[in-house]
Amino acid sequence: MAAPVHGTASSAALTLASKPAPIAASRPPSDINATALAAPDAAGVVDPRRAFLLRDVFASNVTRRLKVPAAEQRAYSDRLETALEADTLGSLSGEYVVLVDRNANVQALLIYFRAVPADAWQMIGASPVATGRPGEFDHFITPLGVFEHTPANMDFRSEGTQNENHIRGYGKRDMRIFDLGWAQGERGWGKGGVSQMRFQMHSTDPDRLEPLLGIRHSKGCVRMPASLDAFLDHYGILDAEYATLIDSGKSLWVLKSDRQITPWAGRYIVVVDSARKSRPAWAPAPGGKARAKVPAGADTAD
Structure with missing residues (x-):
């Protein structure tokens, strides 16, 4: 169902500090003025072109980035x-x-924005991911289509616990799992076919599996860098419907108190397949050292 076009956010969703808090401890905070970003002009309108200022924040705080050429963008x-x-x-x-491009030769996530329907979509930033790898039981090919991020499938946070193979499937403690609900996924084992899978987008084990981003390696979900997970979480990139609940007076434990949602929070994750037959230079595969660190059974993680 189509969502209403919006370019402003309510006061409850826009309690912003003068500077963003650090997203990753090893990275400095951006020098963007978040209050100014959300401030309306004399006519009471928030200039949607300010949304592109998040490019600098992405570059400052997301540690795994892809340099996508302009033509590819x-x-x-x-x-x-x-x-x-x-x-x-x-x-x-x-x-x-x-x-998200699920193509085996790409495995990339790109954030886009446009101010009005007449504009072309423009990229904010891009990072490597890992999507579903067929060939083993319970491994789905990541489904194509448009998926809505909604509190009807409430997000949750990682406990940071290890499985029997010493893998933190959802990443370190307190990372956000973006839950997209049940989806029809193509089975990557047996005789194939389609059945339901729980579709999520989340970080992964920072030591063993995050270095493998860039190749298909999940059971069907979209694995992403921890710094990208924190960026999406902190700035509410996909939290339009969560902000609506906050405005209605709901209290959501999954949302951090220091988050700084922008006026342009969205709700859609789009999965495509570019059908590439070879790997582009801007989306390199992980090297042999990263692959060598993966223990047996690591693919049992989501």
């Missing part, structure tokens, strides 16, 4: 628009959208 903009139009969301604007 435009190509993914076209793919995003095509996918949204197919889902009756062709006029969507004024909010961030997350795009």
Whole structure:
């Protein structure tokens, strides 16, 4: 169902400090003035072009980034628009959208924004991910389509515990798991076919599995860098519907008190397959050293 186009956020969702808090302890905070970012002009309108200031924040705080050439950014903009139009969301604007290319030769997540429907989608930043790898039991191929991030499937946070293979499948403690609910996924084992899978987007074991981002390696979910997870969480990139609940007076434990949601929070994750036959230089695969650190059974993690 199409969501209303929006370019402002309510006071409850915009309790912002003068400077963003650090997203990753090893990285300095951006020098962006978050209060100014959300401040309306004399007419009471928040300039949607300020949404692009988050490019600098992304570059400062997300430690695993991809340098996507301008021509490729435009190509993914076209793919995003095509996918949204197919889902009756062709006029969507004024909010961030997350795009994932599940192609085995790419494995990338890109954040896009456009101010109005007449504009082209423009990239905010990109990072390597890992999507579903077929070939073993209970491993799905990450489904294609447009998925809505909604509190109907409430997010939760990682406990940071290890499984029997000493893998923290959801990453270190307190990382956010973005839950997209049940989806129809193509089974990557046996005779194939389609069945339901729980579709999530989350960080992964920082020592063993995060270095493997860039190749298919999950059971169907989208694994992402911890610093990207924290960026999405801290700035509410996908939290439009969570902000609506906060405005209605709800208290949500999963949302941190120091978060700084922007006026352009979105709600959609779009998964495409670019059908590439070879790996582009801007999306390198992990090297042999990273692969050598993976213990037996690591693929049992989500």
